[in-house]
Amino acid sequence: MSEARRILIVEDDPILRELMSEWLLAAGYLVCVAADGSVGLAEAQARPPALVVTDIHMPGLSGAAVIAEVARLRPAIPVIAISVHFRSGHGLTPDGAIALGAARALAKPFKRSEMVGAVADLVGPPVP
Numbered sequence: 612m613s614e615a616r617r618i619l620i621v622e623d624d625p626i627l628r629e630l631m632s633e634w635l636l637a638a639g640y641l642v643c644v645a646a647d648g649s650v651g652l653a654e655a656q657a658r659p660p661a662l663v664v665t666d667i668h669m670p671g672l673s674g675a676a677v678i679a680e681v682a683r684l685r686p687a688i689p690v691i692a693i694s695v696h697f698r699s700g701h702g703l704t705p706d707g708a709i710a711l712g713a714a715r716a717l718a719k720p721f722k723r724s725e726m727v728g729a730v731a732d733l734v735g736p737p738v739p
Contacts, residue, residue, distance in 0.1 A: 616737045617641040618730060619660040621651030621677055622693070623669040627719075631664065631726060638727045639737030648672030652680055659685055661734040664726075667694035667703050675703055675711055682712025689714035689733040693721070 618640045622628040625646070632642045643660065645651035649672045655663055663681055667674035678690050692708035697718035705716035715729050 616734060617643060617658075617660045618734075619643050619645065619651060619655055619663045621645045621648060621663060621665040621669070621674065623647055623666060627666075634723045634726055635730060638730070640730065641737075648674060648677045652677050655681055655688065656684060659688060662689050662691065662730060664691045664693060664730075667692055667708065668696065675708070678708060678711045678713050686712075691726075691729055691733070692716045693719055695719040 618635050620628055620631050620642060622631065623646055628644050628646065632644055635642045643654060645654050648665070648669050651663070651665060652672065663677070665674040665677045674692060678692060681688055681690050690713045692713040692715070694703065696703065697705050697716055708716040714733055717725055717729060
């Protein structure tokens, strides 16, 4: 599979991390995962993915910091920000995530079609 369609998922919730990974693998993307922002950012620097999906609220390095650093270091890599707080209005808003450099913001819980559709919109369909 082409590295041009490798998706990095940065999510501290192991169940959601696995679920998103399964969705994107089933859609034909190559997926790598990180359980926290520091590991995710190191992975994005070492092996730049086609796209990063990051939770906003994580212990340690936040998703907001991941978005800002990816935008600064690798501005060509789109980022999808995800958060339960986008629905509640607490903390960073979807517009705030976009202002930091995210290409999209999805509120948890989201549907499989929303996640896969957002990835496909930003990086195209997987390459066979």
